[in-house]
Amino acid sequence: MTSFVTWKCTYSSCYSRNFKGSSIVYPSSFAVCRGGFSSFWRKHRRSRKFFKLHIEAHFQKTPESLDGGTAILWFRNNLRLSDNKCLDLVNTADAVLPIYVFDKRSLVRNRFRQQRCGPFRYAFVKESVEQLQNNLRGLFSDLLVEVGCAATVIRELCVRYNVNHIVAPKLLSPEEQEYEQEVLNVAKDLNLNVCFVWDCTLLSFEDLISLEYNDSFEAFHSSVISKGLPRHLDVDKQRPWIKPLPSGFKPSFAIPLPHLVNDLGVENLCTPYEWPFPEPRAVFHFRGGEDSAQDRLHDFFVKKNGLQLVAKLEDYSGVMDSSTKLSPWISTGCLSARQVYWEGYQSEQVDTQVANLWLKRFLWRDFLYLLCIHEGSTVFRDRTINQDAPEFPLHQTKANTYEFVRIEALKSWLEGRTGYPYIDAHIKELKTTGYISFRGRLNVSSFLVHQLDGDWQLGAEFFEHYLIDHDPVINWGYWYYFFGKQLAEKRDTIAEANKYDPEGFYVKKWVNELVLLPPPFCHEPYLLAEEEQSRFEVILGKDYPEPVLFPMVSKEIERARQLFSANLTQH
């Protein structure tokens, strides 16, 4: 059988393919020569027709079956057995070797000198891998877990077990594409079939790219609805099964998974919290793995009829059922988007209006994937840093006072001491637990970019390190879409804080210094007069920072004081 597909990655927004035996032949220089392809792509990138033909042709070649032989199933962000398209495909081979590779390159440092993938995410992934391994063993198979570069591991295994096919999910971030490219090179050397399967969105690849893309989520959503999508959406409900391991493979029961700190070099894992973090203030204790994912899915949608709660709670920060809290499992692929849709949208108890609103939100994922398909690696910053470059802040200079103030302001954002409790509380929650609500993410990102004049890419890198549910396409897509393209509206932090945390419970949970402050001062402590600061035991600049933004006009102080007196009379 011919090798049917090759995705090439370059640092310009492009996709190229190289079909052995295909009648459409692209000059091979497109694939190997970055400059060549980039200029070609730049010339044609405006042509939607070209783009669609190009992508569609690629996927039409995805086979339904592998026709026997031995296949490697390279698990990546699809750490589940149920409803897994890669698993369906490899089950058409005669023998299957499932593998997972911890690639240390995901731990390279970002501009904050932090590892790109942070401890929350890494520990969650490790738990998920462990559960997957146990589940595979329950099916008389196994999961070979290695540390290193996937291409090197795969090369060795292909030779040792006489492998014919490599199957893995298709990912879009530049790093992941680079890893794919390395595997493709190995496959080319050894003359193997490689298949990257699209399995990360709710809509199928064909449906997704058939939708018009023009920067507007509303237009995208309308076209989804007008086309009657998502259609033919079946979740594979049959009990998972897998073909036997290749002969000669010795199960790895006795080999423990790599240790996060000693073998993988994950930093900051135990400081200050042990994993799984016993942080009592965490809104939800996320445990990695498909079984935990299924438990939450069932608990939220079926037992709690959660979508009705979502409609009422409007994504309040720090509230467990104000949203599904499924994102870490969806991002690691412990759940497929189809399973979530099936359980949520199709749940009979839910009223259609509520379900439609929820579906609209869920479709943001697909929209951002489409954005990434169209805009390619422009969405992502080139995050490979020069290790000799000065540590962030990069351009700190006392001579330039404005720049200095700005950098101090950015630092205060990163450390959760902006003097704006609603922002500080979210940053502290994120740094302590790896999760904050969607509303929290919107507010802190808008504060960074609109109020502090910060670089959106720094924000994305910061999120990338801390988020337990980090999905490069969603995180970078969001920052790029709203701030890179300047489509986001400035958010009124104080108004949102007063609306969604009227009593200040959330901010006081994370910013303990403010525990005695009544509303509205708990959201605007800078409005306190000196003798009030002593009364409430919050001295600004000592117990809690002065605001990074500039002095309030007296009108606002007067407004807050009136609100405060009104509150006192009411109680």
Ligand SMILES: Cc1cc2nc3c(=O)[nH]c(=O)nc-3n(C[C@H](O)[C@H](O)[C@H](O)COP(=O)(O)OP(=O)(O)OC[C@H]3O[C@@H](n4cnc5c(N)ncnc54)[C@H](O)[C@@H]3O)c2cc1C
């Ligand atoms: C700056 C920024 C960065 C973000 N980075 C990520 C990220 O790295 N990974 C991630 O999964 N989500 C990200 N989101 C989207 C969103 O904040 C989270 O998906 C959501 O808060 C997760 O909580 P939940 O599972 O309870 O979501 P729910 O509200 O219950 O939604 C269910 C699922 O729908 C999807 N979803 C919901 N809202 C969005 C959205 N706005 N965009 C895309 N998908 C959505 C998620 O998969 C989510 O799990 C980001 C949002 C912003 C503003």
